Amino acid sequence: MKDIIAKGHEVVAIVPEDEFKQEFSKMGVKKIVLELNRSSLSVGQTLKYMFNLKKILEQEKPDKVFSYSIKPVIFGSIAAHLAGVKEIYSLVCGLGYVYSNNSFKNKILKIICNKAYKKALRYNEKVIFQNQEDIEEMVNNHLITKEKTALVNGSGVDLNLFKKNKLPNNNSFIMVSRVIREKGIIEYFQAAKIIKKKYPDTKFAFIGAFDKSYKKDFLELKKYLDEKIVKYIPETNKVADYLKKQAIFVLPTYYREGIPKTLLEATAMGRPIITTYTPGCKETTIDGVNGYFVKPRDVDDLVAKMELMLNHKNLQKMGDESYKICRQKFDIKLINKEMLNIMQIK
Numbered sequence: 001m002k003d004i005i006a007k008g009h010e011v012v013a014i015v016p017e018d019e020f021k022q023e024f025s026k027m028g029v030k031k032i033v034l035e036l037n038r039s040s041l042s043v044g045q046t047l048k049y050m051f052n053l054k055k056i057l058e059q060e061k062p063d064k065v066f067s068y069s070i071k072p073v074i075f076g077s078i079a080a081h082l083a084g085v086k087e088i089y090s091l092v093c094g095l096g097y098v099y100s101n102n103s104f105k106n107k108i109l110k111i112i113c114n115k116a117y118k119k120a121l122r123y124n125e126k127v128i129f130q131n132q133e134d135i136e137e138m139v140n141n142h143l144i145t146k147e148k149t150a151l152v153n154g155s156g157v158d159l160n161l162f163k164k165n166k167l168p169n170n171n172s173f174i175m176v177s178r179v180i181r182e183k184g185i186i187e188y189f190q191a192a193k194i195i196k197k198k199y200p201d202t203k204f205a206f207i208g209a210f211d212k213s214y215k216k217d218f219l220e221l222k223k224y225l226d227e228k229i230v231k232y233i234p235e236t237n238k239v240a241d242y243l244k245k246q247a248i249f250v251l252p253t254y255y256r257e258g259i260p261k262t263l264l265e266a267t268a269m270g271r272p273i274i275t276t277y278t279p280g281c282k283e284t285t286i287d288g289v290n291g292y293f294v295k296p297r298d299v300d301d302l303v304a305k306m307e308l309m310l311n312h313k314n315l316q317k318m319g320d321e322s323y324k325i326c327r328q329k330f331d332i333k334l335i336n337k338e339m340l341n342i343m344q345i346k
Contacts, residue, residue: 050075057083077120091128093258118143130258133279150342154259156335162268164323172203174246176262179208181217184252189224191302209235250274254296267326272318290321
């Protein structure tokens with residue numbers, strides 16, 4: 001938004017919650033709050049959201065609409081089309097839990113999502129993806145044509161905010177994610193318990209944004225929190241301060257990510273990485289160079305890779321390699337330039 005405004009354009013942000021008033025005001029962005037329940041399957045609520053969105057767009061008369069996150073992409077694209085917006089763009093930043101779990105419920109949801117995506121994405125000039133696998137999934141399922149797709153290296157990271165610094169002189173791990181089981185949070189806590197018995201001086205931290213849509217996952221996590229092996233830090237805008245104090249970043253996710261922002265922030269600060277060889281995560285890590293890959297849902301493998309890190313003779317070199325990868329591929333300045341070019345914003 002800052003870069004679009006810097007080019008002399010006006011920006012209106014339609015957001016689901018009334019937060020960050022000062023930040024929007026400082027940027028000169030007009031903020032409109034339109035409530036959205038991300039996990040609700042209510043047809044009535046969804047249609048209400050879409051038609052309220054259409055009304056706002058008819059009032060604002062934008063030249064371009066840019067949406068991201070599954071419901072805004074689907075219903076934002078349809079609403080923008082109905083409102084007569086000429087240029088519509090979307091960002092699919094990971095296909096999410098619907099495409100990462102093969103439960104019966106998710107198979108049904110996937111069929112519904114595919115139909116909805118196919119209808120909505122036809123109205124887009126371009127749909128931007130953050131990894132090649134998501135493009136292939138959409139194209140192979142005939143949800144979009146290859147010509148309408150574009151690829152960028154994630155959402156980028158501000159290297160002035162997340163600055164490279166030396167690793168602390170301690171044995172420590174940190175994980176940052178929303179409290180969703182598919183992010184690998186339970187595996188992280190189970191591995192921490194095992195490592196702590198063998199290496200008592202090792203410290204573990206977890207920064208977790210609690211999402212009320214995943215209350216069951218939080219309740220499952222709570223029994224591990226009560227053991228106090230892992231320090232729990234609620235959602236915070238001071239992630240960089242906590243990353244400074246921890247040596248190794250862990251994200252054992254099997255969620256269909258775009259490219260996780262938390263991984264980008266960790267590489268920007270020069271942290272060795274433990275993550276899975278899954279779409280979006282594998283782009284951030286070279287196995288044995290700046291980190292290690294672990295098998296999804298495999299606590300034993302996670303413990304083994306944590307031990308490798310704890311016994312590594314030159315973790316600092318690994319951290320330096322993380323920073324090099326980030327600077328070359330994920331600098332927010334590079335990503336923003338690509339995004340604005342794709343959306344033909346000059």
